[in-house]
Amino acid sequence: MKIVLKNLTKIFPSRNKKSNDEVIAVNNFDFEIPDGKLIGLLGPSGCGKSTTLYMISGLQKPTSGQIFFGEDDVTELSTEKRGIGLVFQNYALYPHMTVKQNILFPLQNLRGEDKMPKEKMLEQAYHAAKLVQIEELMDRKPSELSGGQQQRVAIARALVKMPRVLLLDEPLSNLDARLRLQTREEIRRIQKETGITTVFVTHDQEEAMSISDMIVVMKLGVVQQIGEPQNVYDSPANLFVAKFLGTPPINVFEGEVKEGKLLIGGAVVLDVNGVEDQPVTVGIRPEGFILDEQGPLHCRLSNVEVMGRDVSIVSTHEHSLNPIIRSIINADHKVNIGGEEVCYSLKSHKVFLFNRDTEERIYF
Ligand code: ADP
Ligand code: MG
16 A cells, blocks of 8 residues: 655644744655555654654644545544554553453454454454464563563554554664564564555664665654665765764765865865865765775874774864764775874765755765
């Protein structure tokens, strides 16, 4: 089931009648989510991710714009009628019910023509439990489960009605690091197995990058960029997106373009043919540095961290906009540096230029 968002906007009115501090939580979101894909909705806290998800679910009504499931306009449809499964950060299981009762609950609540015979309900409950691999826990109470198991129950409960759309709002935030990793792979497997169109909200770029077919990066209610994770990483549309994706984060410098050359602190570091002379902000991915004694970018060496496969070199530079510069050098290359200075040449496709004022990308 594809989901179409058409100029979707949500404005929360000011709480105080006298002031005009209304919040544009989601601003003109326009996107067609392809059928059967997992979309990662990504951005810092407060950027409008949950509000977008709640509008898709029907829990919140858009101020303007429309939502389609397939060809059906569902903008005015209630949550119950939309055929969605919802999972939140806090699992919100009923503590006095067993796992089985929790999973059965949405089915028992069906009324009218949707009402199901008991056998059919049990069959679907066990099918959902099997998908998330908790069949052997069906008779336990939520308090007898680990966080990861509870979140699986919550996912089973969202799947039991065989939804057309699965909506997950930061579902892994309450899990410890190892479980988070395991559960996100689990979610990916379930999504692939069922083929349910899924929107996965997270503020964690690594999480979104690792499991999404496509990511949508948001900032202050406005979509910044949509694309396959690797493409967005490799070609960010603006400085915000460049900085939001990647660990270690991108290194940012003040630079200047003069006669087709990029200068950082007066040194020519790269050819950037076709770019007009102007001051620029320069982003360099950690893997974009090449150790090179003759290299033009001279940094003050702080520290070398060995990480097994890679070596991470920490340095500083007068024109760096971050307190430190971190490069990642493959340990296959002999990393042998001492002294106070480290010199680099740059991989052109790992260097991005941005307009100093608008922070939009300048392509070269
Ligand atoms: P996210 O999920 O990305 O952290 P939200 O969608 O929850 O962000 O919130 C987006 C913006 O809308 C924030 O500025 C938030 O304070 C505001 N907001 C969210 N819900 C309400 C509400 N019910 N009333 C007023 N403002 C709200
Ligand atoms: Mg949220």
